[in-house]
Amino acid sequence: MRGLSLDEAGRTGSGPDTGTVTGGPWLLAGHDGRLTVYVHAGGAVLRWTEEAPGSRRWSGPDPVPAKGITDLTVVQGQNRYAHFLGRRTRPRADDWSTVDVVRATQYQTGRPMTEWRSLGNPFKEIARAVEIGGPSGAVAEDGALHVCVPTGLGALALRREDKQGRWEAWGKLPAAGVTDRPALAATSTGLVEALVPARTGALHLCQQKAGGPLEPGYEVGAVPLPGSVSALETAPGRLTYYLTDVRGAGVAAFRAGRWPIPLGGEPGDGRISAVRTMLDGMDCTVLAFRSLTGTVRLGACATEGEQNGFWWTDTGRRCAGDPSLAVDGRGRMAVAVVGADGRPVVARQVDGQGLTLSDWRRI
Numbered sequence: 001m002r003g004l005s006l007d008e009a010g011r012t013g014s015g016p017d018t019g020t021v022t023g024g025p026w027l028l029a030g031h032d033g034r035l036t037v038y039v040h041a042g043g044a045v046l047r048w049t050e051e052a053p054g055s056r057r058w059s060g061p062d063p064v065p066a067k068g069i070t071d072l073t074v075v076q077g078q079n080r081y082a083h084f085l086g087r088r089t090r091p092r093a094d095d096w097s098t099v100d101v102v103r104a105t106q107y108q109t110g111r112p113m114t115e116w117r118s119l120g121n122p123f124k125e126i127a128r129a130v131e132i133g134g135p136s137g138a139v140a141e142d143g144a145l146h147v148c149v150p151t152g153l154g155a156l157a158l159r160r161e162d163k164q165g166r167w168e169a170w171g172k173l174p175a176a177g178v179t180d181r182p183a184l185a186a187t188s189t190g191l192v193e194a195l196v197p198a199r200t201g202a203l204h205l206c207q208q209k210a211g212g213p214l215e216p217g218y219e220v221g222a223v224p225l226p227g228s229v230s231a232l233e234t235a236p237g238r239l240t241y242y243l244t245d246v247r248g249a250g251v252a253a254f255r256a257g258r259w260p261i262p263l264g265g266e267p268g269d270g271r272i273s274a275v276r277t278m279l280d281g282m283d284c285t286v287l288a289f290r291s292l293t294g295t296v297r298l299g300a301c302a303t304e305g306e307q308n309g310f311w312w313t314d315t316g317r318r319c320a321g322d323p324s325l326a327v328d329g330r331g332r333m334a335v336a337v338v339g340a341d342g343r344p345v346v347a348r349q350v351d352g353q354g355l356t357l358s359d360w361r362r363i
Contacts, residue, residue, distance in 0.1 A: 025324050025344050026074040027336040028082055030109030033329020036082070037336050037344050037363065040072040045084065048344060048363050049110045053329025058363040064113050069102060071134025077186065079143050082106040084113065085135040087149075099130045101149060101159075119147060122157035122170040132157075138184040138192050140210065146192055150178045156196065158214065173214055175203050180226030189237035193217070195254070197226045202243075204256060222252045222260040225269065232274040234285065234304050242272045242287055251287065251299070253306045261306045265299055268292050270322035276303055277333040279355055286355065288323040288335055296323050296337055300355050317345070317360055 023040035030036065033053035039046045039061075048060035066072070069086035076082055084104045089097045101119040106112070121129040131152025138146045144161040151157055156173040175182075177199040186192045190210035196203040202224050204217035228244035234255075241254045244267045251267055252260040267289040274287050283303045291297040296319055299312045319337035328334050333349040339362070347357045 021320055021338050021342050022070070023072045024074075024321060025336045025338055027324040027326040027334060027346075028074065028076050029080070029326050029328060030082075031080045032109055034109045035326060035328050035334060035346075036106075036109055037324075037346070038074055038082075038084075039338060039344060040066065040069075041342065043067055045072070045113070050328075054332070054348075056361060059110075060363075064104070066116070069116070071181075073134065073136060075137040075139060075145075075184075077139025077143060077145075078141060078188065079139070081139070081143075083137060083139065083145055085137045085147060086116075087132065087134050088116070088118075089130075096126050097130055098126070099132060101132070101135050101147060103145070103147070119159055119167070120170070122149065122151060122159075122172075128152060134181050136181040136184045138186045140186045140192055141188060141190040142210070144211075146184060146186075148173070148182055148184050148194065150181050154178050154199075156182065156194075163211065173205060174216055175205065178203075183229035183231050183241060185231035185233075185239055187233055187237045187239060191237065193231070193239055193256075195220065195224070195229050195231065195241045195243070197224045197229065202229075206256065218256045220254055220260070222249075222254060223247055227270065228267070228272055228289075230272050230274050232276065232285065234276070240274075240285070240304065242274050244269075244272065244289075251289070255304075263287075263299065263301075263306060263310045265289070265297060265310075265312050266292055267297070268294070273323055273325045273335075275325040275327060275333060277327055277349065278331070280353060286325060286333055288325050290319055290322055294318050296335065298335070298355060298357075311354070313355075315347075315357065317347075 021041045026038045034050040037048045044063040046061035048058045051057040071087040088102045102116045123129040133150035146160040156175045159170045180197040182194040182196040191207045194205040202220035205214040206217040223246045224243035234240040245252045249262040251263040251265040254260045272289045285303045287299045296315045296317045301310045323337045345360045347360045
């Protein structure tokens, strides 16, 4: 694979104001190959949808009310359903607040989301219930949604669907000293794993069999910056976690049973996005994050070949949040960011050597 290059034309357009952006963007591909961009802003989830796979034309924004919902995240499984998870706060007359975890689902690209439904709270006592953090989630190979939240006691609680789609009760995971919500992920072989930021470093939890409990796994050997971790299946049944190492080594790649591989890159304080795509005829992994200077930085290597070299480039595109990566209906990698004006912009992989991006287009 050759080095990275970038064609920065920076076209812009006009559109309605998104309001105050509090989360996103999330870029997802649906069953029909169309991309959807989601942004949490102004008390709503805003959605833009491609009019056709690989199209430059988008519809939206379509707003979905999300009153009182914070810490939103969006997860997707092999069935391509988009699951929205958040922490909801509702004021009470006694100056306390009712806090619960909520979810909504969009089953098809361009179709409406379901109503927000409550998953409750791991605690019944209101003084402890208000201390839970934001949720994370993963969708198992059989479509079962797993939802995890950190508690105010430095622990983790998990609630998940069973094989019949019924929700099990909240349960406690074997973790202590938790500092942030974990990166929860599922493999194509049916197993769910988690990498958990903790005071002493990071904890790895994994299943030994599909539907089984999450148990302590391998030593991680890195200290992740809270909120930076993402997971990508880089071989059948094997996840690679990408994280920002707080010890100053930049990005690191971790696979269970191996020591982390330092990748450099000078990331900022946000999440790392990861996707697999074809570059120069090779199966490659591409990473994206917001750099220390506030611009989108991309990196690439042969999948699971980090030790052979990692190529970085700075796009020069400033962003207000963390970038998100996906592969569109034509097999091209796409990257979405929210610009400084609160509007999402998208660039795509184009033909050429290495990773060459199109101009950035406001949608």
